[in-house]
Amino acid sequence: MTGSELDVAARVVELVRRLAGPDAQAEVTVARHQLALTRFANSFIHQNVDEVGVAVRLRLHLGGRTAGGSGSLVDADGLTALVERTVAAARLAPADPAWPGLTPPTAVPPAPPTDDATAQARPEDRAERVRAFVAAVGGLEAAGYCRTSSRHEAFANSAGHSATGRSAEAAMDGIARTGTADGVARQHADHLAELDGAVLGARAAAKARAAAEPVELPPGRYEVVFEPAAVSDLLQKLAWYGFNGKRYAERQSFAEPGVAQFDPAVTLVDDPLHGSHLQFDLEGTPRRAVTLVDGGVTRAVVHDRRSAAGGASTGHAMAGSGTFGPLPHNLRLLPAPADPTTGSGHPAASRAGVPAGGSVTGAVADPDTAALVAGMARGLLVSDLWYTRVLDPKSLVVTGLTRNGVWLVEDGVPVRAVRDLRFTEAYPRAMGPGAVLGLGSAAVRQPDRTDGLWWAAPAVRLASWHFTGGASG
Amino acid sequence: MTEFDVATAAVQAALDAGARYADARVMHRRYESMSARDGTIEELTQDESLGLGVRALVGSSWGFHAVPDLSDAAARAAGRRAAAIATASARVAGPPIDLVPSAPTTASWASTCVVDPLGVALSDKGDLLVRATATIREHGADLAEGLYQIWDTAKWFVSSEGHRIDQRIRECGGGISATSIGDGETQRRSYPSYRGQYGTTGWELVTSLDLAAHAAQIAEESRALLTAPQCPAGETDLILGGEQLALQIHESVGHAIELDRILGWEAAFAGTSWLDLARLGSLRYGSELMNVTIDPTIPGALGSFGFDDEGSPAVRRDAVREGRWVGVLAGRDSAAVAGLDYGGSVRADGWSRLPMVRMTNVGLEPGPHTLDEIIDATDDGVLMDINRSWSIDDKRLNFQFGCEVGWEVKKGRRGRMLRNPTYTGIGPLFWRSMDMLSAETVSWGTPNCGKGQPGQVGHTGHPAAPARFRNVRVGVRA
Numbered sequence: 001m002t003g004s005e006l007d008v009a010a011r012v013v014e015l016v017r018r019l020a021g022p023d024a025q026a027e028v029t030v031a032r033h034q035l036a037l038t039r040f041a042n043s044f045i046h047q048n049v050d051e052v053g054v055a056v057r058l059r060l061h062l063g064g065r066t067a068g069g070s071g072s073l074v075d076a077d078g079l080t081a082l083v084e085r086t087v088a089a090a091r092l093a094p095a096d097p098a099w100p101g102l103t104p105p106t107a108v109p110p111a112p113p114t115d116d117a118t119a120q121a122r123p124e125d126r127a128e129r130v131r132a133f134v135a136a137v138g139g140l141e142a143a144g145y146c147r148t149s150s151r152h153e154a155f156a157n158s159a160g161h162s163a164t165g166r167s168a169e170a171a172m173d174g175i176a177r178t179g180t181a182d183g184v185a186r187q188h189a190d191h192l193a194e195l196d197g198a199v200l201g202a203r204a205a206a207k208a209r210a211a212a213e214p215v216e217l218p219p220g221r222y223e224v225v226f227e228p229a230a231v232s233d234l235l236q237k238l239a240w241y242g243f244n245g246k247r248y249a250e251r252q253s254f255a256e257p258g259v260a261q262f263d264p265a266v267t268l269v270d271d272p273l274h275g276s277h278l279q280f281d282l283e284g285t286p287r288r289a290v291t292l293v294d295g296g297v298t299r300a301v302v303h304d305r306r307s308a309a310g311g312a313s314t315g316h317a318m319a320g321s322g323t324f325g326p327l328p329h330n331l332r333l334l335p336a337p338a339d340p341t342t343g344s345g346h347p348a349a350s351r352a353g354v355p356a357g358g359s360v361t362g363a364v365a366d367p368d369t370a371a372l373v374a375g376m377a378r379g380l381l382v383s384d385l386w387y388t389r390v391l392d393p394k395s396l397v398v399t400g401l402t403r404n405g406v407w408l409v410e411d412g413v414p415v416r417a418v419r420d421l422r423f424t425e426a427y428p429r430a431m432g433p434g435a436v437l438g439l440g441s442a443a444v445r446q447p448d449r450t451d452g453l454w455w456a457a458p459a460v461r462l463a464s465w466h467f468t469g470g471a472s473g
Numbered sequence: 474m475t476e477f478d479v480a481t482a483a484v485q486a487a488l489d490a491g492a493r494y495a496d497a498r499v500m501h502r503r504y505e506s507m508s509a510r511d512g513t514i515e516e517l518t519q520d521e522s523l524g525l526g527v528r529a530l531v532g533s534s535w536g537f538h539a540v541p542d543l544s545d546a547a548a549r550a551a552g553r554r555a556a557a558i559a560t561a562s563a564r565v566a567g568p569p570i571d572l573v574p575s576a577p578t579t580a581s582w583a584s585t586c587v588v589d590p591l592g593v594a595l596s597d598k599g600d601l602l603v604r605a606t607a608t609i610r611e612h613g614a615d616l617a618e619g620l621y622q623i624w625d626t627a628k629w630f631v632s633s634e635g636h637r638i639d640q641r642i643r644e645c646g647g648g649i650s651a652t653s654i655g656d657g658e659t660q661r662r663s664y665p666s667y668r669g670q671y672g673t674t675g676w677e678l679v680t681s682l683d684l685a686a687h688a689a690q691i692a693e694e695s696r697a698l699l700t701a702p703q704c705p706a707g708e709t710d711l712i713l714g715g716e717q718l719a720l721q722i723h724e725s726v727g728h729a730i731e732l733d734r735i736l737g738w739e740a741a742f743a744g745t746s747w748l749d750l751a752r753l754g755s756l757r758y759g760s761e762l763m764n765v766t767i768d769p770t771i772p773g774a775l776g777s778f779g780f781d782d783e784g785s786p787a788v789r790r791d792a793v794r795e796g797r798w799v800g801v802l803a804g805r806d807s808a809a810v811a812g813l814d815y816g817g818s819v820r821a822d823g824w825s826r827l828p829m830v831r832m833t834n835v836g837l838e839p840g841p842h843t844l845d846e847i848i849d850a851t852d853d854g855v856l857m858d859i860n861r862s863w864s865i866d867d868k869r870l871n872f873q874f875g876c877e878v879g880w881e882v883k884k885g886r887r888g889r890m891l892r893n894p895t896y897t898g899i900g901p902l903f904w905r906s907m908d909m910l911s912a913e914t915v916s917w918g919t920p921n922c923g924k925g926q927p928g929q930v931g932h933t934g935h936p937a938a939p940a941r942f943r944n945v946r947v948g949v950r951a
Contacts, residue, residue: 041737041738042567044566070519092595124564127562144741252616386744386867387866388864399875425951472899
């Protein structure tokens with residue numbers, strides 16, 4: 001790419017002025033993105049990719065009509081073609097009376113620090129973490145990935161607003177396999193150096209061994225302790241279907257601001273700048289933390305400029321949000337205050353993925369989860385959820401399965417590994433008033449499938465979860 | 474430089490850097506989508522993407538690198554980088570890798586397209602969606618949505634074994650949906666399917682759907698579903714419409730027969746498969762009515778192509794014959810590991826992503842019946858159609874699907890509408906219970922098949938027709 005991302009964005013704004021006239025309203029983002037992922041299975045690296053991408057996005061409002069265009073061609077001809085076809089599309093598009101206008105010149109907060117070593121990670125750096133993970137599973141089969149990514153992005157619009165930012169992140173996600181059971185360890189970080197393949201591999205292996213020879217349990221309602229990986233699925237679904245400003249406006253969301261819809265233990269904050277992240281959205285709106293649920297009371301949903309409908313955008317415009325709505329995607333379920341008697345909640349906990357003081361000894365891999373399990377007379381400890389799909393978006397009834405380890409707990413002790421179960425459950429109801437019996441004191445940040453998105457949560461103890469089927473159907 | 478020159482330069486650079494095999498794809502894609510809501514256009518997006526992806530095999534280890542730059546220098550650097558990444562992979566190396574033979578081919582292929590979908594005026598395409606969604610609102614639905622998508626992809630493939638293939642594949646499709654919002658729940662009806670119907674074809678497909686003509690009906694049905702009785706819970710005979718059966722095939726057959734899953738290469742993410750290669754050729758997958766083919770040669774179906782992204786020509790194969798499992802979806806390396814002699818099912822969703830085992834068109838051959846005959850022959854059951862939710866375990870055994878609509882079937886007659894119909898089961902037990910299959914086959918297109926890390930979105934086709942399954946658990950709810 002010739003010139004900086006901001007130069008290119010400014011060039012596109014100028015092209016719009018030249019080709020569509022001074023009244024055209026244009027907003028442009030230019031992103032240069034590098035994504036590398038080293039993938040392993042059967043205990044060896046079988047796929048290893050590194051892609052460099054450039055994307056120019058233009059949204060244009062012209063004569064009361066709106067169109068969007070994007071492309072990877074950033075030479076003069078490519079940019080001109082992008083502007084020409086977007087102008088042509090805007091002229092043919094129907095009237096857009098709900099056009100929200102451009103973001104005016106606005107102060108953008110400084111970006112969180114970006115780790116150059118992560119942004120410039122080599123394939124050897126990822127391979128060494130994989131090697132450590134594989135070595136740590138001690139003869140079990142290992143599978144998973146180590147991922148690094150970085151992004152440079154610039155925004156400019158014809159109202160005179162501009163911003164630049166950069167970010168970098170890393171993630172590792174792996175399982176150990178015994179032949180009858182899998183165990184998982186998963187972690188997202190701003191610094192590749194925080195990812196320790198040996199620690200994660202040992203944790204996955206211990207859980208896999210503890211999950212071996214599982215028995216089948218009858219379906220029904222069980223009390224549960226969900227580990228952070230499982231809780232992250234709850235956060236994703238609540239974000240997509242509940243705290244989405246467009247769905248809320250259409251009455252497709254369960255969210256009712258001002259109403260105590262959740263247990264008082266639940267506080268949810270979308271907090272993009274809690275990690276390395278761009279500090280503005282696709283419309284140039286500064287990003288900031290938004291409290292969605294405070295002490296169980298729903299407080300807000302998130303918006304882009306269009307869903308805000310004259311109100312304030314919360315900085316959640318993203319590609320496609322015009323259709324599927326603005327989404328929280330850096331959501332934190334705040335943990336319980338640290339308990340000095342257990343030693344959990346140490347600052348190192350969320351960085352290492354294993355709370356301090358935890359020992360890698362099996363089903364219960366850390367004292368944070370142990371404290372929740374210890375209070376459960378009879379229930380299930382669940383490591384992970386899989387293939388969750390929404391049956392009804394408004395009530396947020398979801399079906400899915402457990403994965404990577406389930407244990408029957410009796411009198412506070414995991415007594416048997418259990419085969420995977422299918423559930424059908426309304427997520428907001430399962431976290432409703434009186435339904436959350438405990439939260440861990442250390443949040444672990446879980447990677448999303450898409451880089452740039454993450455979910456941070458402690459382990460959670462819920463009063464009831466509806467398992468509707470077992471391995472036999 | 475031509476696109477072939479760029480790909481050739483990348484392959485040569487990878488070989489010079491130590492690769493014993495390399496291939497490269499230059500891809501140019503134009504994409505357009507338009508969505509409408511409640512009688513107005515909601516979003517119009519057009520994208521153009523061009524780049525190069527290079528794959529290198531060093532020893533027994535793979536590396537892949539992709540760049541959005543087609544200069545000679547960038548291509549050579551990408552080839553060297555792919556080889557360097559493969560060398561890094563060797564730090565955690567696996568067993569030796571071979572590739573099953575694929576004859577060096579020089580070829581050119583294009584999908585059939587009568588009406589260029591990108592050539593149709595935006596105003597005409599917009600009018601179609603506006604008219605249909607306005608009609609949905611006029612007939613009582615709270616939300617009306619319409620969508621079309623168009624992909625026009627040109628790709629140039631070169632391998633170090635002498636392949637030199639260019640293809641142009643045009644795909645498009647669209648659909649509409651109506652949502653009615655009740656007290657604490659929503660009901661949706663879609664036409665012709667959830668997300669619409671798609672094919673490797675021109676705009677003539679969308680025209681043939683006649684979206685506006687079906688708008689009123691789905692609006693009224695979505696409203697009626699709010700007060701329809703709940704689908705009863707229990708075991709009953711289940712009749713599935715063709716659209717839902719297409720997704721059933723996709724999830725519980727198509728993914729299960731992917732060889733990379735069977736070999737454990739997807740274990741940590743997409744999962745494995747309940748299928749054991751030792752039983753290929755002998756395992757009873759379903760009833761004798763079950764004949765499933767892997768067929769990328771079906772004209773117009775969404776999973777069709779001339780050559781896959783390893784240069785293997787499109788070939789029709791059996792996956793299940795008279796209920797017996799006989800074939801897999803494979804690539805050149807996975808086939809070699811499994812001791813098979815064919816690949817042909819490897820694709821990437823763009824220039825920046827690694828080619829991997831993907832479904833093509835995986836579907837059922839027609840049966841001997843009609844839907845009317847199936848209903849006539851059913852004393853007590855439920856008919857369900859149009860997918861609303863789907864979930865299946867990581868071995869592709871335990872599934873649960875929700876449909877938009879159900880109908881009671883009593884004494885050979887379709888009765889009242891049922892809301893929130895769901896069914897659940899275990900793949901091979903379910904397929905063994907299929908005792909009636911219609912001949913009314915449609916090749917349903919699925920444009921949103923997710924797989925891989927980084928994630929890729931595949932386009933697959935699924936010939937399917939209505940069928941009956943005995944003693945299925947239905948009516949699962951929270």
